Amino acid sequence: MRNDATPRVSTPRRYLMCPPTHFQVTYSINPWMDPAKPVDLRLAMTQWEDLYERYRALGHTVDLLDPRPDLPDMVYAANGATVVDGRVLGARFAYPERSAEAEAHLEWFRGHGYTEIHEPSHVNEGEGDFAVTGSWILAGRGFRSSPLSHDEAQEFFGRPVIGLDLIDPRYYHLDTALCVLDGDEVMYYPGAFSPGSRAVLKRLFPDAVIAAAADAAALGMNAVSDGLHVLLPQAALGLFEPLRERGFEPVGIDLGELLKGGGSVKCCTLELRG
Ligand code: ARG
DSSP states (O other): OOSSOOOOOOOOOEEEEOOOTTOOOOSOSSTTOOTTSOOOHHHHHHHHHHHHHHHHHTTOEEEEOOOOTTOGGGGOGGGGEEEETTEEEEOBOSSGGGTHHHHHHHHHHHHTTOOOEEOOSSOBOGGGTEEEOSSOEEEEESSSSOTHHHHHHHHHHOSOEEEEEBOOGGGOSGGGTEEEEETTEEEEOGGGBOHHHHHHHHHHOTTOEEOOHHHHHTTTTSOEEOSSEEEEETTOGGGHHHHHHTTOEEEEEOOHHHHTTTOOTGGGOEEBOO
């Protein structure tokens, strides 16, 4: 619970999304993906459009990336870059199935007036593993992004990068285990992190919302906050009350079809900061 009564405010954001026009689960690079399970593409599109419309109804700007037929995971736009202060750190994917997404993102940024663009030397999966707080950049490692990408991000952005070790394959990206709510306020699922990283999180965020296993398993951490509204998977029921107690307005979203690829709200949303 907050000890001050300052109301939360939503600040207008700019997001980049990519419609799931060619979404499929044809390969498996995380434990959520089962190519034997059918995907209802029309339903995926309806669910995705609902998220898109919610952002716009909340006053946010959403830019769109052109989906490519050979890149079924492109709907998870958060992985394609990290943007802070208008500076773009490109991605470099861990698996060849997704590697061409990095160039598609770079092309979009070059075509939209971004001039400070860094093409990375080390594997990083964009905002999948980089979470920007008021004071730091939290950076996941263990499954996808290389630990070396953390120094690369720190040097490029000039912000302190704090490395966190992910240990549970279901939570293979940092954004499946932790969400920045506002400034230096976060929510996270401790079970996804090594004991040392858990201690670091406790030290940095003593008042964090701590997620239970069931809410994490509904990908409840894969949420997007605008400072007031927290858009999150609707099945993560246990998070709604703790968020309300802290003055946030939880908004439940159903992205059930996209869960089959191992992603939800945050994975579909790249924030264009500054
Ligand atoms: N199928 C994609 C992968 O495994 C899902 C990416 C989810 N994105 C995210 N930001 N966690 O790479």
